[in-house]
Amino acid sequence: MQSIEDKVINIISNNVLNKEIVIDKNTNLVQDLALDSIVFIQIILDIETEFEIEFPDELLTMDSLSSLNTIVSIIKNII
Amino acid sequence: MSRIGIIGDNSLEYIETLIDIWNDGDCAVLFDKNIPHAKAVEMIREAGVQKCFVDDRIFKRWNLSNEEKGYIVPYQLHTSHSALLTENIYNKFQINYSSSEAVILYSSGTTGAAKGIILSHFAINANADAIIEYMNLTSKDCIYLAKPLYHSSTLTGELLVALKTRTKLVVSPVIVPPRFILNQICTYKASILCLSPYLLELLVQGYYKNKSNFDISSLKKIYVSGSVLYNSLREMARRTFQNVDIFNVYGLSEAGPRVSAQRDGCCNSNSVGKPVNGVKVIIVREDGKVANEGEYGIVHISTPCVYNGYISGITKNKTLYKDWLNTGDIGFWDEFGELHIVGRCDDIITINSHKIFPSDIETVISNSFDINACVVSKTTKNGREFLCCVYEGAVFSYNEFVEKIKDKLLPYEIPQYFVQCNNLPRNANGKISREAVTKLIIEQIHN
Incomplete structure (x- = not known):
């Protein structure tokens, strides 16, 4: 069974055009991938759909959800 | 008069800082909040900015030198989520029609030879008046800010409009999922939304997925700007938001920014409507002759809200008609006298309403x-x-x-x-x- 981390990495990979981009647990979506805000919103939507969760409103910023580790940690707390 | 920068997300603190700059007789230079640190320093210097207020979250991320800390200062954010514009802010705002510099905006990010569009108080206030004229606002209206304040259409078409008419305005961070926007529309009973086509598409999808969770009966109008709204999205949005009027509006920062708008009784097709008060539009063929109805040409405008120039560089688009502003957009007039925009005549790329x-x-x-x-x-x-x-x-x-x-x-x-x-x-x-x-x-x- 896929881990939460793997599922999140898959979701990010599906939202970036380039399949050669290296994404791992230490990836920072803003600093390493320089993601546009529109792509970022789509990633959040896909994560919420996949895990059937809603991120708390106060965490819905690129600053709060930029690190893969943070995203995975928040998902674990919510589930 | 000094140039004072602001870098941050939408918030009440951002707006207060902006109004304080104006009240001090200074010009506000608005940068994209995602601008990298090194680029920000370069653009701050180029614009002659003497002081730059930066959202404290961004300030903490940047590794500033001691020299940079001399002119880049944090402002503390207290309202990171949605909030209504306060009485205090409405009262602080002073109407100003002077020709002095009010704001400098960067409509094409870090790119473009010509950078930093300078707009006067007259330009943005007169343009806001023209927008107020077609919006037909009432005391029950409430505008929800979904786009960044450092975009001219948000600054003039939403913030200034709200300040001048004392219309309720919900100030909200911009990088949010559509369900957040829909929740806030319910909470604040927002009646007016201004969106780019891509945000509209996200909102349509978000509402369609969870219709029963959102009571958006207060929503009456959506104004769409930033790029051409393609027909299939327009139809999908009209089917999804059945009691909401969807209007296209068009403009460019160099014009204040609003040039034309669809409005009640003037939205027969996927046009961008008719020119707003005070603005004249003409379609010019490449040979300099005025195009006939239905004929493609380059959109030229004459407006009292025209910009004062750029911080650096000059426009690539030389006028083909008197001293009118060459927008670089290709368009035509339809049989109803409405303007249609079909593309660009130069290399500029538009992606998700960003000009590049x-x-x-x-x-x-x-x-x-x-x-x-x-x-x-x-x-x-x-x-x-x-x-x-x-x-x-x-x-x-x-x-x-x-x-x-x-x-x-x-x-x-x-x-x-x-x-x-x-x-x-x-x-x-x-x-x-x-x-x-x-x-x-x-x-x-x-x-």
Whole structure:
């Protein structure tokens, strides 16, 4: 069974055009991938759909959800 | 008069800082909140900004030198979520029709030879008046801010409109999922939304998924701007938001920004409506003659809200008609006297309503890597628009590209895909053929 981390990495990979981009647990979506805000919103939507969760409103910023580790940690707390 | 910068997300503190700058007789220079630190310092210097207020979250992320701390100061954010504009802010705002500099905006990010559009208090206030005239606001209206304040259409068309008419305004951070916007529409009973086509598409999808969770009966009007609203999205939005009028509006920052708008009784098609009060529009053929109804030409405008010039550089688009402003957009008049915009006459790319000069991105990439030449172009995949770069030279990984250029470009200016080739396609004159490059991108990415 896929881990939460793997599922999140898959979701990010599906939202970036380039399949050669290296994404791992230490990836920072803003600093390493320089993601546009529109792509970022789509990633959040896909994560919420996949895990059937809603991120708390106060965490819905690129600053709060930029690190893969943070995203995975928040998902674990919510589930 | 000094130039004072602001960098931050939408918030009450941002707006108060802006009004304080105006009340002190200074000019506000508004930067994209995603601008990399090094680029921000360069643009601050270029604009002659003496002090720059930065959202404290961004300030903490930047590794500022002692010299930079002398003019870049944090402002503390207390309202990171949605809030209604306060009585105090309405009372602080002073109407100003002077010709002195009010605001400097960057409509094309870090790209473009001409940067930093200077608008006077007269330009933005008179343009706001023209917008108020067609919006037909009532005391029950409430505008929800979904786009950044450092965009001219949000600043003039929403914030100034709200301040001048004391219409309720919900100030909200902008990078949020559509359910957040829909929740806030319910909470604040927002009646007016101003969106880009891509935000509208997200909102349509978000509402369609969870209709029963959202009571958006208060919503009456959606104004769409930033890029052409394609017909299928317009129809989908009308079917989804059945009791909501959806209007296209059009403009450019150099014009204040509003040029034309659809309005009650004037939205027969997917046009961008008729010119707003005080603005004249003419379509000019490349030979300088005025185009007839239905004929394509370049949109030229004459407006009292015209900009005062750029911080640096001059516009590439020379006027073809008297001293009117050449927008660079291609359009035509329809049989109802409404304006339609069909494309650009130059190389400018629009992605998700962001205006981009590909040649500037190409220069950054060429200067950062040992490559012979490169071309930046736009492609679409799965309904989404992306920038791509095709280059001649050694192979680099995507991560290597991003590492070197992320400090020089805004996120939306960074190509999502880099295609290496041994020889860029060229035409008979040896010039790189952008058309052939675009074909190459499509072949590589869609296979």
